[in-house]
Amino acid sequence: MSISTTAPTSADIGIFDALESQVRSYSRSWPVVFDRAVGSTLYDEDGRGYLDFFAGAGALNYGHNNPALKEVLIRYLADDRIIHSLDMFTTARRDFLQTFSESILAPRDLDYRVVFPGPGGANAVEAALKLARKVTGRESVINFTNAFHGMTLGALSVTGNSLKRGGAGVPLVHATPMPYDDYFNQDYPDFFYLERLLTDSGSGLNLPAAVIVESVQGEGGINAARAEWLRGLADLCRRHEILLIVDDVQMGCGRTGGFFSFEEAGIVPDMVCLSKSISGSGLPMALTLVRPDLDIWEPGEHNGTFRGIAPAFATATEAIRTYWQDDALERSTILKGARVESRFNAIVSEFGDAGIVSKGRGLARGLQFADGATADAVCHAAFERGLLMETSGPSGEVMKILPALTITDEELDRGLDIIAASVDEALTA
């Protein structure tokens, strides 16, 4: 494997320019044409390797073309087993439900009904919001500053980013943003405003159906909520009879250590949204988990074409069998996360005056720079050295890494070396 350390040559990208919409974004940062990928390495069409600290924005927690999943997937297809099945009963769906129940829910003492809401995370969020509104008979929802929940109209209405919100073309209503953990550097008590609004009948806040929250805000800038903040939120929701929806689309499936990102806090949400890495293989799949007594839907009241991509069920099942029978992956993720953190802390110290902040939990990690331009420069310098990372945060000021949980220590260190060099280049330029 040869990782590129020089700038890529100009690729044949004319057809993209000619045909693809201006809305494309990642290809602007990485103007090469990728072809193959194994584990934590992507290869462009000229065979140059790129170390992937991005992992499909969290959709590839087990790496690209993970051999265990690949084998199951190819065998599944070779055997002419069902690919597309809407919400029909299939053996693949049954295997998944059984395995998910036995290896994920039962050991964590969780009791949920499983909704297959459609292929992506936005579907999981839209389904959760719908059901929360149906159950409570209320319309409004509390979201948090810098939240990201998806780009369909319902999901977008609880998302913070102003560029993305502006794209809706209609006023986004029914949601009120509240400060996420540490929004004020812990200068004020948690939930002081939300709690007050809820207890004051003259506050002007419509009583919400639900609160939707990410345990760690990925797109929002790798903001990790403290466990006690999450517990406080769960307690507030219970006291005010508001449903708590955890959007674990990006931070679930082991990204922060435990299978669910909220395990560490010891809370039990009323609904959980999963997607991205749930299939394990990168194939689209999403789940909305709901407390059994909330499952009051009529048959077909929510549906969709891609609720039963059975090859995704097959790899999802295999991923659970491979990685979630014991706590080895969880411990490894925490250790690797600590390794990143220590290295990031060293960078923060080294550039003491630059106001860099190390952020994150598990293997969702970030370095916050003074502005978006600096973070961009770091990512660009890293790309030149063969490392893929993206920025996040409201001004793109956070260099964000989501390495595959299966990354080797060697790969991790190599990437961290590149990051250190890239920060150095960007800040001393």
Next chain:
Amino acid sequence: MSISTTAPTSADIGIFDALESQVRSYSRSWPVVFDRAVGSTLYDEDGRGYLDFFAGAGALNYGHNNPALKEVLIRYLADDRIIHSLDMFTTARRDFLQTFSESILAPRDLDYRVVFPGPGGANAVEAALKLARKVTGRESVINFTNAFHGMTLGALSVTGNSLKRGGAGVPLVHATPMPYDDYFNQDYPDFFYLERLLTDSGSGLNLPAAVIVESVQGEGGINAARAEWLRGLADLCRRHEILLIVDDVQMGCGRTGGFFSFEEAGIVPDMVCLSKSISGSGLPMALTLVRPDLDIWEPGEHNGTFRGIAPAFATATEAIRTYWQDDALERSTILKGARVESRFNAIVSEFGDAGIVSKGRGLARGLQFADGATADAVCHAAFERGLLMETSGPSGEVMKILPALTITDEELDRGLDIIAASVDEALTA
């Protein structure tokens, strides 16, 4: 291959009852557990075959596990090529764009930019509505009676079905329904009301950003718009500077004969939504095609995790290469459609007093019965005979078939025989 002609034995479905949400629907009609599928036949776990006149609700126009696509797909995966890629440049995406441009757009003289809006049809619709609103600076949209465009909040707001609309839990606004073709049995001129509202500044209709329409309404009851109605609609939109969005999610990819369902009418929509059969293999994929001058998006203004499922691109490319280099499939589909129509007409005649109506275009066909119970009884009787069909229409009164376009004449006839027998059973019971 042995097609079941007896009722299935009780399958092991306890885990579904215990774990899956009450919202599931198809599995209520077909309480068997499917496992394998080839061409137009699905097999349950006991090896019983079922003839598939349903084709993933239009997502499997080339049949289950089509050998050409299967080969490409397995080879793609075996070679460790990229599965998940957001909107990065990939060789698979480039091949698809090239092929789609050369074999689909160019021969039809169509000039569109391609948006990869997310994995499913609702994403394609949400993206189209967003862009239409951004371009025009208007909020409202005209939809049609009995339209179906998806279950996310934006898509749902232009959907007709009251059960599905009710599930939103918030008032669905910004859309005004207009009568679809033949809503009044052609007693009134086309667009008499819409046209009047648009020219009357006191009408109370907000000037719409767009009109969204299906050439044939599948979920709405296999209502096929006449070509002149579609042309009239396109003309009206042009005169009033309203964007015309054709939702070809279910009726595109050859379902009605031509690749696009609107070809027959000779119209050129401003935007086109594709999904379902676009990947060919049943893997999730969706496209929004937009007139080049409308492509005014900022980078990243619309995004999403599953915009680059490269195996789906690979099979989509192969499907175009296999089926859309000449007009063989189009002619075959039209012939098969005529075969169905003639058989349906015979059924209508035979049960002259029952008020059955034969509906549809190409291989989107339906028999409308007096009520939903009768249509249900027909489908149930057919299932007992080993044929899978679903109902559609506002009261489920339309028996709907969407066979794979690759179905053999023998299979088609066998299914039509079962339908004839099932109608007979249901109506003479």
Next chain:
Amino acid sequence: MSISTTAPTSADIGIFDALESQVRSYSRSWPVVFDRAVGSTLYDEDGRGYLDFFAGAGALNYGHNNPALKEVLIRYLADDRIIHSLDMFTTARRDFLQTFSESILAPRDLDYRVVFPGPGGANAVEAALKLARKVTGRESVINFTNAFHGMTLGALSVTGNSLKRGGAGVPLVHATPMPYDDYFNQDYPDFFYLERLLTDSGSGLNLPAAVIVESVQGEGGINAARAEWLRGLADLCRRHEILLIVDDVQMGCGRTGGFFSFEEAGIVPDMVCLSKSISGSGLPMALTLVRPDLDIWEPGEHNGTFRGIAPAFATATEAIRTYWQDDALERSTILKGARVESRFNAIVSEFGDAGIVSKGRGLARGLQFADGATADAVCHAAFERGLLMETSGPSGEVMKILPALTITDEELDRGLDIIAASVDEALTA
């Protein structure tokens, strides 16, 4: 009394130009400063008289400074009786309720509870919409093409005029416009579209809380609904359990003959909005009448500062005592209306090629011209001759007259002569 027949001299209007908002409208048509008014004559500050065929847009059905009402009003004030009383019990409120009940409701066999919703018509409409939504638990409302119901956000959402709607600055939602009577020159059956949408569960029309309608659309262009159309509407509402709200703000209080404009049709609305001429004196006052079983409000759930302008109650009571103890006014109004109609018909005949249409009912009458410019020219010519009229209709193409019901035959004829001369001038210019 000397009625001006020459153009007014320039008045001192500098302070208006300097201080009043650009939004002013009537003063643009009539650039004179009015000072006194008696019966059907307004006097400018130079003593020139203007015959008033406009009557405060229907707020002065009993003429300016009607002597009977003036006497009561001055005595009321001289006696230091309460002017402002919110919704406290007052003798004036009691007298009004007693008189309204005995002389208006009882003889017509109407059973309503009276809401004092605030000072103006928009308050009456807002209160009716609120209560209809509370009672039914539904949000949407059916309004009609070219409806006008007021300028506050709720009332505006059911109003048709695009300039006025555009002023809202937010999308106006929750209302769907249906064709008013004769919108299609009776080419189609009444309610064919609304009825169909309501019976089709897939129509995409949210089941409405209420239908709001004017018996004659004043601002919309003096469109008079036929009695059978109103009966059909009432029947449709009853069958679908939709509340029927008649907005009688402009057409009530005898404008069309009977006290309520809907009497002629023999229907009984679920709610009625009254304002404009209800006080008789031109002082602000409004009522929302509601079917007793719909009166499910909590105390204070709707309120406002100007719900108890007691001098308005005093003149309202006196107006009923003076004019509504027998059917003299009703018969007189119908006769005068016929007098206008016959004269208008003569004008229509005389200018046979001009496409003039005579419209209206009772003393709400209009002449529709080919365009707004012609109607404007007629009104301008009439103003030069000392007659005040305004235009209405979506393009201002309807010359609209709402003379005081107390106008003398001499005044009426004089005004009609001016109209005839003005039409002649405008059309032969």
Next chain:
Amino acid sequence: MSISTTAPTSADIGIFDALESQVRSYSRSWPVVFDRAVGSTLYDEDGRGYLDFFAGAGALNYGHNNPALKEVLIRYLADDRIIHSLDMFTTARRDFLQTFSESILAPRDLDYRVVFPGPGGANAVEAALKLARKVTGRESVINFTNAFHGMTLGALSVTGNSLKRGGAGVPLVHATPMPYDDYFNQDYPDFFYLERLLTDSGSGLNLPAAVIVESVQGEGGINAARAEWLRGLADLCRRHEILLIVDDVQMGCGRTGGFFSFEEAGIVPDMVCLSKSISGSGLPMALTLVRPDLDIWEPGEHNGTFRGIAPAFATATEAIRTYWQDDALERSTILKGARVESRFNAIVSEFGDAGIVSKGRGLARGLQFADGATADAVCHAAFERGLLMETSGPSGEVMKILPALTITDEELDRGLDIIAASVDEALTA
């Protein structure tokens, strides 16, 4: 004058029970029928006098039937001058504009265009919100906890009270509540949350068109904002290019001392809403004052029937001539307010354990009790002693007084004696 000190006898209120809607509220607290009123005394139909510390909820700042205004009003009517004039030029409107400009705006160095938005405060608010949205092209508005701005749909959407909001029957959208001054007992910096949301492009707050605020929240519980808080708000609005609307409907016209309640803070709002006491006589009238460069309305884009109640203009003009030529009234109001405050402070001290709080500014004063029941008991005891007051605040926990500014010291002391006795009775019962 004999003020009642015993409970009133049962009045003839049967007709109210039979005919008036359940929504009535004040008449529930004061079950007597009022008839006459002079200065600060209301008389019921049996001649019993009640001292009025309520003043039409702030609509009677110059007392009932103020002799100066009464004389002008009767003479105006006796002379057959115009009563109802829409927005035509009238001598009465001109006199008002001239006087308002010379005696109110000019001495305060204020430059506003005057909109006559309709008869009541809600109209003034609706007009301001419309224009703010039109000017900025934005939809959302910032309001404050416990705000009250009116009961029409637009005004209600920026109002806090949950009972009143619930009455809307549709979700109230486009407004986000922020903490009013002292909402957190000054534990946190002013505007810490709003400022942060506005500077964070990922906050999820739609950039607002305007902030709407009351200098003292009357209905919200007599919450008086500090001058520095108002200045901070004006500064924040200027920095973020958000329009500042001061709703001075209840607190304007001298209620807090200066003509405008915001004078003390030295701020200049972009728009000001006036109503209630602007006519002086209790007749309905309202104004929206707008910065000249914001006056971009089309003629007629906002209109309404009761924009020109000329007798109200006449008394409004006379009120300015009588009371606003020097600072006598302002000084008197401040002195009387201090007199009330000192007496209230004594009550707070006397009942030290009861947690009573003295609130307010000028002659808008309140005593906050532990709960609504206590405040109710105080008001009830006062009514038994012949004093009229109401409660306010989210739980009705604030005894609120708005005496006429023209109240005599003797009357004021008499009322304060009754309050002291009533508090004593309520708290020691």
